[in-house]
Amino acid sequence: MSYNLLKGKRGIIFGALDENSIAWKTAERVHEEGGKFVLTNAPIAMRMGQINALAEKTGSEIIPADATNLEDLENLVTKSVEILGGKLDFVLHSIGMSVNVRKGKAYTDQNYDWTQKGWDVSAVSFHKTMQTLYKNDAMSEWGSIVALTYMAAQRVFPDYNDMADNKAYLESIARSFGYFFGKEKKVRVNTISQSPTPTTAGQGVKGFDGFINYAEKMSPLGNATALDCANYTVTLFSDLTKRVTLQNLYNDGGFSNVGVSQEVIDGFSTDK
Numbered sequence: 070m071s072y073n074l075l076k077g078k079r080g081i082i083f084g085a086l087d088e089n090s091i092a093w094k095t096a097e098r099v100h101e102e103g104g105k106f107v108l109t110n111a112p113i114a115m116r117m118g119q120i121n122a123l124a125e126k127t128g129s130e131i132i133p134a135d136a137t138n139l140e141d142l143e144n145l146v147t148k149s150v151e152i153l154g155g156k157l158d159f160v161l162h163s164i165g166m167s168v169n170v171r172k173g174k175a176y177t178d179q180n181y182d183w184t185q186k187g188w189d190v191s192a193v194s195f196h197k198t199m200q201t202l203y204k205n206d207a208m209s210e211w212g213s214i215v216a217l218t219y220m221a222a223q224r225v226f227p228d229y230n231d232m233a234d235n236k237a238y239l240e241s242i243a244r245s246f247g248y249f250f251g252k253e254k255k256v257r258v259n260t261i262s263q264s265p266t267p268t269t270a271g272q273g274v275k276g277f278d279g280f281i282n283y284a285e286k287m288s289p290l291g292n293a294t295a296l297d298c299a300n301y302t303v304t305l306f307s308d309l310t311k312r313v314t315l316q317n318l319y320n321d322g323g324f325s326n327v328g329v330s331q332e333v334i335d336g337f338s339t340d341k
């Protein structure tokens with residue numbers, strides 16, 4: 070259902086790799102709500118992904134950018150403003166990658182070159198993106214910037230590896246940059262902490278199957294889907310959430326506030 074919540078709004082959506090991507094669903098929902106945007110992803114992901122189909126469907130242009138590269142980001146931001154015909158109202162940062170996770174390195178046996186690469190891609194890229202937007206004065210007043218995160222930033226999930234640290238850093242950047250963006254440009258910055266979701270990045274986590282099933286059983290409302298995340302992001306891009314900023318917002322079916330659920334207790338009970 071469409072409510073025209075984003076009519077006349079312009080933005081950039083990072084991270085749509087394939088139709089499972091949270092950014093893909095978000096692009097579809099933003100389009101349905103009347104928003105216009107530029108799609109972007111790392112040049113290498115363009116070759117692997119199906120982003121052209123999404124661009125066609127949503128009437129969007131694609132500008133490749135490695136989100137760790139400042140020249141790419143500068144080009145992306147200035148061209149997006151040109152293409153869309155004005156300053157931006159929304160930006161979605163939906164980017165994550167750990168080389169240690171990909172290559173099966175344990176948290177206690179990290180290759181620090183890989184740690185640094187994953188940190189740059191998953192966390193610092195958010196600072197770089199915001200700094201580029203800020204210096205170019207590319208955001209409209211009351212604009213909204215959202216990045217996606219996971220609860221491993223607050224609590225231990227052993228197989229989430231160094232991504233837990235990257236997410237903690239990402240959430241801190243949202244608060245720190247959000248302060249300046251709010252004070253000086255009236256722009257809000259938030260992170261959405263999403264349930265485990267079966268995407269390329271999600272399924273890269275060891276034992277993802279057990280992980281997602283456990284979360285499902287622990288959450289009173291069940292796991293939030295990629296579409297649920299897209300819908301929540303639409304509300305944060307809309308004018309209905311103008312003074313929500315510097316927040317880490319859980320979209321997780323209640324998981325983060327549950328100690329244990331009856332289903333999980335039943336799984337451990339020795340009573341007949």
Ligand code: NAI
Nearest residue numbers: 084086090091114136164165217218265266268269270271
């Ligand atoms: P995905 O694999 O579809 O998206 C990750 C995206 O990051 C891909 O499009 C990839 O090309 C992009 N990317 C990687 N390196 C990049 C670079 N250097 N420059 C620009 N883009 C780059 O997976 P998903 O799950 O949609 O991930 C989106 C976000 O949601 C990530 O931040 C992820 O950590 C977060 N998240 C995912 C959860 C899950 O269980 N899938 C749970 C909570 C948060």
